[in-house]
Amino acid sequence: MEVEETQAGRSLLANSNMSSAEVVLGFLEEAEPWRLRSSQFPSKVGGKPAWLSQKDLPSLHELECEICRLPMVFLLQVYAPISGQDRSFHRTLLLFCCKTPECYSHNDSRCMKVLRSQLPRRNEFYPYEPPPEDEPPNGTEEDHTVLSVSGFKLCWMCGCPGNKACSRCHTVTYCGKHHQTLHWKHSHKKECCSPDATVVTSSPLLFPESELVTEPEEEEDEEGKQGKDTEAEEEGSIQKSLDCPSLADTLTETDLEEMAMHETEDNKVFQHFKKKIAPEPHQVIRYSRGGSPLWVSSQHIPSDEDIPPCTCGAKRMFEFQVMPQLLNCLPVDSTGASIDWGTLAVYTCSASCSHGDQYCPEFIWKQDFSSDQHLQIKDT
Ligand SMILES: [Zn+2]
Ligand SMILES: [Zn+2]
Ligand SMILES: [Zn+2]
Numbered sequence: 001m002e003v004e005e006t007q008a009g010r011s012l013l014a015n016s017n018m019s020s021a022e023v024v025l026g027f028l029e030e031a032e033p034w035r036l037r038s039s040q041f042p043s044k045v046g047g048k049p050a051w052l053s054q055k056d057l058p059s060l061h062e063l064e065c066e067i068c069r070l071p072m073v074f075l076l077q078v079y080a081p082i083s084g085q086d087r088s089f090h091r092t093l094l095l096f097c098c099k100t101p102e103c104y105s106h107n108d109s110r111c112m113k114v115l116r117s118q119l120p121r122r123n124e125f126y127p128y129e130p131p132p133e134d135e136p137p138n139g140t141e142e143d144h145t146v147l148s149v150s151g152f153k154l155c156w157m158c159g160c161p162g163n164k165a166c167s168r169c170h171t172v173t174y175c176g177k178h179h180q181t182l183h184w185k186h187s188h189k190k191e192c193c194s195p196d197a198t199v200v201t202s203s204p205l206l207f208p209e210s211e212l213v214t215e216p217e218e219e220e221d222e223e224g225k226q227g228k229d230t231e232a233e234e235e236g237s238i239q240k241s242l243d244c245p246s247l248a249d250t251l252t253e254t255d256l257e258e259m260a261m262h263e264t265e266d267n268k269v270f271q272h273f274k275k276k277i278a279p280e281p282h283q284v285i286r287y288s289r290g291g292s293p294l295w296v297s298s299q300h301i302p303s304d305e306d307i308p309p310c311t312c313g314a315k316r317m318f319e320f321q322v323m324p325q326l327l328n329c330l331p332v333d334s335t336g337a338s339i340d341w342g343t344l345a346v347y348t349c350s351a352s353c354s355h356g357d358q359y360c361p362e363f364i365w366k367q368d369f370s371s372d373q374h375l376q377i378k379d380t
């Protein structure tokens with residue numbers, strides 16, 4: 001009954017009666033652009049943010065990297081309504097990250113941010129009824145290259161609030177000088193004031209866009225079934241997942257044996273991690289509100305005191321984690337300093353408190369691989 005109440009069947013919580021220990025896995029899948037617009041309540045990676053609340057968008061300051069102070073870039077969003085709680089009828093968690101490789105120092109989370117937006121079923125932005133399954137007719141829907149929402153001008157480069165217009169053509173807006181300069185050098189120098197300036201390439205700053213689709217994680221001891229899945233995958237017959245190398249692909253048998261030889265505590269955690277992801281090596285998200293994250297290392301695991309309570313006073317609890325496999329699908333430099341993580345664990349307000357139309361900051365914890373694991377994964 002509660003499931004019917006949820007508007008988007010594509011929600012991560014389509015299976016919303018799950019017990020807290022159950023894990024829902026997220027995979028990347030190509031999708032038509034209209035499916036990833038705000039009105040479709042998407043879960044997605046890359047592209048521009050599909051803002052849920054169309055008012056009170058986060059300030060530039062809130063979207064700044066705490067290390068280099070440059071604007072962060074949208075990484076992904078998860079649509080995760082809470083069944084039976086009207087204030088969370090629509091609920092989206094958006095994750096942003098810095099694009100400066102030097103900001104990614106070991107086990108330092110300051111280059112990442114997560115924001116929560118939620119709305120009751122009856123709200124001023126979206127119809128009460130679920131969105132239609134078919135593509136809306138052209139012209140009535142927002143365009144995907146939208147430059148403004150409800151009066152907010154958005155930055156052409158990053159899709160975040162930006163009301164500073166190009167002083168020559170006055171048609172393109174930016175969040176600030178940094179993105180204006182990047183766009184100018186990239187293409188706007190040629191396009192500015194030209195008649196087809198809007199027939200532009202996509203922003204070079206954004207991560208490639210794809211939908212996040214989900215399925216519940218299978219129980220561990222169904223060996224027969226899992227064996228079958230793995231075979232099918234090797235034959236390439238699971239066509240829906242994008243063609244990204246999995247973490248398992250980059251580890252050889254010898255690597256595994258070597259690791260088994262020095263059975264440190266850290267390796268035990270890492271072995272457990274790999275065993276757990278082996279049946280579904282392309283998973284990029286593990287969602288389990290109130291559950292626990294799958295750590296990649298025994299080092300830098302947060303204690304309860306490390307996780308600050310929400311501004312409303314309620315405790316924060318684990319909600320989902322981003323897996324290192326996602327990095328294989330992002331065009332990030334694999335040599336030297338680059339955007340990197342072992343896993344990103346997101347903790348959110350256990351009450352999922354309402355802040356009106358505002359975007360509420362939540363807590364993210366970056367855990368990196370210990371140094372030898374890192375080598376073993378990055379080699380090959
Ligand atoms: Zn930074
Ligand atoms: Zn921008
Ligand atoms: Zn211009």
Ligand SMILES: [Zn+2]
Binds near residue numbers: 311313314349350352
């Ligand atoms: Zn709260």
